[in-house]
Amino acid sequence: xxxxxxxxxxxxxxxxxxxEFAVNYAFxxxxxxxxxxxVDLDIVNPYFRSREKEPLLTEKGxxxxxxxxxxxxxxxxxxxxxxYSVLQDTxxxxxxxxxxxxxxxRALGRYHEYFDRExxxxxxxxxxxxxxxxxxxxxxxxxxxxxxxxxxxxxxxxNNTHLCGNTTLEDIMKGQKLCEDVSTVLGLPIKYVVAEKRxxxxxxxxxxxxxxxxxxxxxxxxxx
Amino acid sequence: MAKELWKGNEAVAEAAIKxxxxxxxxxxxxxxxxxxxxxxxxxxxxxxCFLQAESEVAAINMVYGxxxxxxxxxxxxxxxxxxLKQEGITYIAGAELPCVIVNMVRGGPGLGSIQPAQSDYFxxxxxxxxxxxxxxxLAPASVQEAVDLVQEAFDIADQYxxxxxxxxDGMMGQMMEPVEFKEVKKRSxxxxxxxxxxxxxKRKPNVVNSLYIDAADCHNHNVDLFKKYAEIxxxxxxxxxxxxxxxxxxxxxxxTTARIVKNAINSLAKEGIKAGLIRPVTLWPYPYKxxxxxxxxxxxxxxxxxxxxxxQMVEDVKLGANGKxxxxxxxxxxxxxxxxxxxxxxxxxxxxGAK
Numbered sequence: 183x184x185x186x187x188x189x190x191x192x193x194x195x196x197x198x199x200x201x202e203f204a205v206n207y208a209f210x211x212x213x214x215x216x217x218x219x220x221v222d223l224d225i226v227n228p229y230f231r232s233r234e235k236e237p238l239l240t241e242k243g244x245x246x247x248x249x250x251x252x253x254x255x256x257x258x259x260x261x262x263x264x265x266y267s268v269l270q271d272t273x274x275x276x277x278x279x280x281x282x283x284x285x286x287x288r289a290l291g292r293y294h295e296y297f298d299r300e301x302x303x304x305x306x307x308x309x310x311x312x313x314x315x316x317x318x319x320x321x322x323x324x325x326x327x328x329x330x331x332x333x334x335x336x337x338x339x340x341n342n343t344h345l346c347g348n349t350t351l352e353d354i355m356k357g358q359k360l361c362e363d364v365s366t367v368l369g370l371p372i373k374y375v376v377a378e379k380r381x382x383x384x385x386x387x388x389x390x391x392x393x394x395x396x397x398x399x400x401x402x403x404x405x406x
Numbered sequence: 407m408a409k410e411l412w413k414g415n416e417a418v419a420e421a422a423i424k425x426x427x428x429x430x431x432x433x434x435x436x437x438x439x440x441x442x443x444x445x446x447x448x449x450x451x452x453x454x455c456f457l458q459a460e461s462e463v464a465a466i467n468m469v470y471g472x473x474x475x476x477x478x479x480x481x482x483x484x485x486x487x488x489x490l491k492q493e494g495i496t497y498i499a500g501a502e503l504p505c506v507i508v509n510m511v512r513g514g515p516g517l518g519s520i521q522p523a524q525s526d527y528f529x530x531x532x533x534x535x536x537x538x539x540x541x542x543x544l545a546p547a548s549v550q551e552a553v554d555l556v557q558e559a560f561d562i563a564d565q566y567x568x569x570x571x572x573x574x575d576g577m578m579g580q581m582m583e584p585v586e587f588k589e590v591k592k593r594s595x596x597x598x599x600x601x602x603x604x605x606x607x608k609r610k611p612n613v614v615n616s617l618y619i620d621a622a623d624c625h626n627h628n629v630d631l632f633k634k635y636a637e638i639x640x641x642x643x644x645x646x647x648x649x650x651x652x653x654x655x656x657x658x659x660x661x662t663t664a665r666i667v668k669n670a671i672n673s674l675a676k677e678g679i680k681a682g683l684i685r686p687v688t689l690w691p692y693p694y695k696x697x698x699x700x701x702x703x704x705x706x707x708x709x710x711x712x713x714x715x716x717x718q719m720v721e722d723v724k725l726g727a728n729g730k731x732x733x734x735x736x737x738x739x740x741x742x743x744x745x746x747x748x749x750x751x752x753x754x755x756x757x758x759g760a761k
Contacts, residue, residue, distance in 0.1 A: 197411050197582045228436045228520050229580040257436045257520050311411040311584075313420075345411055345584045402581055403743045404665040 183392055184210050186373070187303040187337075189269070189276050191290065193328045194307030195315045196282025199342040201232050203307050203376055204279035205239070206396040208232075212242045216275040219268040222248035223278055225259040226286035230400050232279045238399070245274070261289060269296040280332065283324075287332035294333045305373060306336040308364070310343040310357035318363045325368075338373035339365055341391065347405070351384050358389060365390065409584040414549045414574065415440030415482075417585050418508055419448070421556035422480045424587060427506070428454035429479040431468035433461055433487060436520045437576035438510035441482040462487045466494030466507075473503035474614035476601025478560050482508035484576070485526050486517060489534070495569060496535030500616030502631070504563030506556065507541075508572045510579035513741035521741025522576035524661060527718035530573050531690045538628050540635045542570045542642065543689040545660040549583035554590060555687075561593040566638055567600075573689060575714065576741075577662045638691055645693035646685040649675075652705045653682030655753050658697065658723045659712040660686050663744065667712050670749035680705070681753060689719070697726025706731055708756050712744055713737040 184207065192204040204220060211218040222233040232239075233248035240246060247264045268274045280290050306325045308315055315321040325336055343349075343357020354377055361372045372391035379395045398405075412420070419441045422430070430445040442458065449456035459465035465481050472479040483491060488509045498505060511526045513519035528534075530543045542562055546552035552574060559570040602612045618624035646664075649671055650656055659667040664685040671681045684700060686693050700706050709727055711720035717735040724733045736752045738744045 197413055227580070229576065230582075309411060311409070313410055313412065313416075316410070345409060346582060348409070348584050402665075403577065403662070404669050404746070406746075 183394070184214060184216075187301050188272060188274070189278065189297065189300060189302040191278045191280060191302060191304040191334060192307060193280045193287055193304060193332065193336070194282060194340075194342075195309065195312045195324055196227060196286075197312050198282070198307040198309040198315065199344055199376065200282060200307045201230060201279055202396060202398065202400050203305075203340060203342055203374075203394075204277050205232050205235055205399050206376075206394065208239060208244050208277045209242060210394070211275050211277070212244050217273055218243070219245040219247060219274045219276050221265050221268065221276060221278045222246070223261065223289045224281040224286060225261070225289050226281035226283065228257040235399055259289070265293070269293060284327040284331040287328040290332040290334060297334050302334070303337045304334050305338055305340045307340045307342045308357060308361055310360040311345050311353060316360070318360065318367060321360065321364050322367060325364075336370060338371050340374045340376060341372060342376040349378065349381075351381055354381060354385065362390060409586050411582050412549055412585040413440055413580065413582050414552060415510065415579040416444045417549050417553050418482070418556050418572065418574075418579075419444035420587070421553040422506065422560070423448055423452065423454070425478065425557040425560040425590070427478045427480045427560060428452070429472040429477050430454070430456050430481065431459050431465040431472070431479070432481050432483065433459050433465050435484045435487045437512055437522075437579050438482050438484045438508065440579065441508060462490035463494065466491040466498075469505050469507075470494055470498050470501070470503065473498060473505040474501065474602050476598040476603055480506040480508065482510070484510045484512045485514050485523070488526065488529065492529075492535035495541070496537050496539055497616050498569050499535075499539035499541065500537060501614050502567040503569070503614065504560070504567050505569050506559045506563055506572065507569055508556075508574065511573065511575045513739065519741035520576065522578075522662065522743070523714045523739065523741055524575055524663060525715035525718065525739060526573065527689065527713070527715060530571050531692070539631065540568070540638070540690055542566070542568055542638060542691075543573050544570065545573045545687060545689050546578065547661050547664050547685065549578070549581065549585050552578060553585055553587060557590040561595060562642065564595045564598070565593055566634060568634070568638070573661070575661055642688055643691045643693050643695070644687035645696045646687055647696065648683040648685070649680070650682035650684060650700055653680050654705060654707050655679075655757055656682045656684055656700045656706055656709050657712050657749070657753075658684045658686070658709060658719065660689060660719065663712055663714055666744060666746055667749060669746035670753070673746055674750050674753060679754065679757065686719075692722045692726070694722070694726040697723055698728060698730075701727040701730040709733045710753060710756065711735050712749055714743065715739050
């Protein structure tokens with residue numbers, strides 16, 4: 183698990199659960215004893231961004247890089263120059279959480295020279311319960327729009343099909359089918375199947391992709 | 407239809423389209439930008455019109471024009487943008503035109519913050535613009551309820567020829583929740599015989615206007631408006647209650663805050679304290695009667711209005727309680743949320759007579 187390229191770019195439709203995946207992935211890396219950094223590149227969403235979890239992430243020894251402007255709740259498209267340090271310092275395992283559409287993915291474009299230089303993984307997180315990525319055509323067109331504006335290529339799919347607190351096993355399996363179909367058309371592997379811990383033992387064996395059990399960190403104020 | 411995951415803002419936009427809205431005029435502001443974004447994407451696909459105006463003032467006047475021509479039209483903004491729209495809103499109310507206005511409220515005053523708030527209650531319910539007028543104000547507490555209310559809002563607006571405001575907050579706009587787009591029951595609506603759609607040489611031109619040069623005419627216009635408002639107050643009040651029976655303390659909260667209050671009620675219940683919730687769904691017309699009835703219950707010792715503001719709706723809770731029981735306030739402003747713990751502690755202080 184987590185044996186991906188040093189630079190991992192997390193993309194997807196907003197609401198696909200990118201940030202939840204990115205935060206859980208970063209915790210996983212840190213628990214495995216890796217020197218980990220998470221870069222919040224989300225300049226399109228004002229709420230529910232990984233930077234909100236900075237205290238918890240920092241506590242686990244994870245370096246959090248987001249805006250150069252103090253405070254978690256600005257909506258300024260200001261990226262920190264600190265981002266270069268983890269792109270350049272190869273002792274870091276890096277998770278880049280990218281804003282959830284082609285506009286958000288554009289922020290990634292300015293770092294393309296680093297991705298030309300060093301092999302990377304770019305995950306496209308799919309939630310089959312989101313209206314723009316609930317069909318093979320929809321998901322592919324969304325994936326392509328993110329590739330175009332970010333100037334990078336998706337290397338693998340992540341099935342993160344959920345309905346917030348109302349997720350069922352059927353949701354995850356529906357998403358798995360969609361990812362398999364997208365995978366067949368694009369020739370991209372399914373790298374992870376994300377599931378809340380309660381589903382892990384219920385999932386059938388031999389799924390394409392490793393099962394990544396997650397905790398829910400990105401909560402609404404009444405869910406704490 | 408199966409449930410899908412929708413972001414509040416985009417769900418509101420889709421609900422409007424499902425209700426037949428084909429005109430949207432707006433100007434961007436956080437935290438409601440996904441509404442115009444969604445409209446910009448969707449309207450061209452369905453022969454609708456999305457237009458990003460040069461300002462909020464322009465946008466609301468475009469709404470005025472489209473509504474005058476009888477179209478189903480919507481605009482959306484967040485607090486500072488809604489302030490800019492107030493002139494147009496009072497003109498629309500004065501000219502008795504139907505439209506839907508969405509306010510995903512953020513912290514104020516001034517530019518404030520981009521985090522959720524409920525500090526536009528006065529502006530929405532007590533007349534943010536000039537003159538004697540009322541908006542019908544609907545306050546959803548979940549994305550599903552927002553979707554249902556937005557669809558109905560167009561019918562309500564058409565039925566009474568009155569602007570309807572959806573009063574959400576940044577959290578409502580930004581959060582993801584499961585949603586099902588259900589078939590909403592359609593109201594039987596009067597024909598828009600007043601709309602300025604061309605006479606085809608067959609009748610006198612319709613005039614859409616809020617100007618009455620003669621004072622007596624303007625007075626009579628106001629009297630007619632208030633007859634209409636009385637009708638709305640009679641027909642349209644909506645309220646949701648939770649555990650009010652036998653409650654010692656009754657919280658009053660609307661929108662997302664009501665969901666936080668429910669957590670506080672459940673944690674108080676574990677300590678043996680009975681607390682209930684009155685959640686106004688319509689903020690105007692206000693459910694005064696529900697408050698009054700609770701005030702008359704022997705078990706109820708006090709009310710507490712919980713808001714993401716420094717205390718605005720609390721004034722209406724006091725009007726409803728009418729001195730029969732004390733009314734307290736607890737809130738956070740500027741983009742901060744009250745917490746279940748903070749609410750519960752405040753309630754215990756009140757019940758313990760510490761206050």
